[in-house]
Amino acid sequence: MGYRRVAIVGAGLTKFVRRAQETGPELSWQASKMALDSCSLRLKDVEMITLGSAPDGFDGVHMKGEYLLSGAGGSNKSYIRNFVGGGTGVFAPIHGWMHVASGACDVCLVVAEEKMSSCHPTPQGAFITIFDHTTEQPLKPTLIWIFALEMRRYMERYGLTRADIARVAVKNKKNAMDHPSAQVAGEYTVDDILNSEVLAEPVHRLDISPAGDGAAAVVLASEDVAKRLTDRPVWLDGVGWNLDTSYWATKDLYYPRYVEKAARMAYDMAGIKEPHKEIQVAEPYDPFDYKELHHMEGLLLCPRGEAARLTAEGYTARTGNLPTCPSGGALGVGNPIAATGLMKVIELFLQLRGEAGKRQIPGKPRVGVAQAWGDLMQVGTVVVCRS
């Protein structure tokens, strides 16, 4: 289609923590420096930079793109911030892909940062004005409120129980025990999840990923440059993004059609015809346990309504047919929003290079998909990676 092929050649990731001493620029620098060091590049070798970060309200710094610039290596360079709500972390490498695929540059640094701990006591207040001021805000909605409506409708549509869904949280929190960046890894039982504090039925505390601080970065390169830099490039062979209506009450709530559209765009570009057979590792966005199931279906990795059953059967375990969130996901590694999405892409990078250590899935996987989601249950961002 006239695009240049783009590879990921390096990656860096900070720890995800409840509250980091580091400022946002300091976190951004840690991830960026690690990413450059991992492929033996210097900042001067980077031609363009794109930085993804979610709402300014999280860090509490307006014009966050400019605030984070120096730590992302952006001083005196072609630098720009991208933002599509919770979908930002996977959109950031897509934005970097545009820079390289278009021929605008050969080496692009992609950085994603979030420091949610500045916002006290929680970042919930940042979400009040995402709701319609006339028809929703008078009811004092919280973010969890709308996900409770979505989760309940999903359960109703497919006859699922909370326990069916809680298995996702159990799996991901356990997977995260092998992730050096993890914030909330641990061994939990389904009962632990079911009996955790209720927030808005059917959503309980352990169904949700925690807020946190962290940053991630990858280095993208054009084909020629990538082959000079490494003998194990991971190709960004498909990218897709899609936004559904902002009138979220008009949606069916049980199927993320925008994720499907984003996925189809990415699969077409990558030449993937039967995703459930061709994809060998998946990192769907899992800020809530039911969202992983939702997103597996939207990503066409299983038939609609089947994701919970497959999870119960071990199909999505690290040793299963389709390991899903082998990183530990947002539920286990943590969820500093934009950094989480890019963490998922980095997990594909490591899995496809065979460098995931204790998290390495068997069978030398060659094709993976990562996805993020956000805004008003509205945006799907998808990348397909291939080794």
Next chain:
Amino acid sequence: MSFQEQIKKTTSLGFFEGQVPLNYKYTMGVAGERFFQTLRDKGDFIASKCPECGTMAIYPLIYCEECFAEIKDYVSVGLTGELYSWTECSSDFKGARHEKPHLLGMVRFQGVQGGIIHRLDVPLSEIAIGMKVIAVLRPSSQRKGSLDDIQCFKKA
């Protein structure tokens, strides 16, 4: 109806009131904490020094903006600097007039990138760009490790 139509009587429009209810506690960061702890405990300004290109920066950084190297070295630069620019500010951020204009100066330090912006306590008639100024700190018992540990800059 035309898109050119203008509503002149704005009080006739329905409205709702709103606010974004957020509060923050920002960390000072690794380099920031070092700077303000040194200010509090030793009454001194420090700059970071890049191990690769030697660039010194105030406020200090844990990385060099130019070469991206990690910085662990900090050097004392003392309290005396040079007035690089100044202003006399008459109103606050809500638009209210100050009773007496606030004098603010940007102070740079020899060989250091960046500077400190703070209150300036120098008679208007004597202010000159390039003049030597020195930071007046609060007594050590009152210092808390924040920007307010500096009272102002005066003539050195």
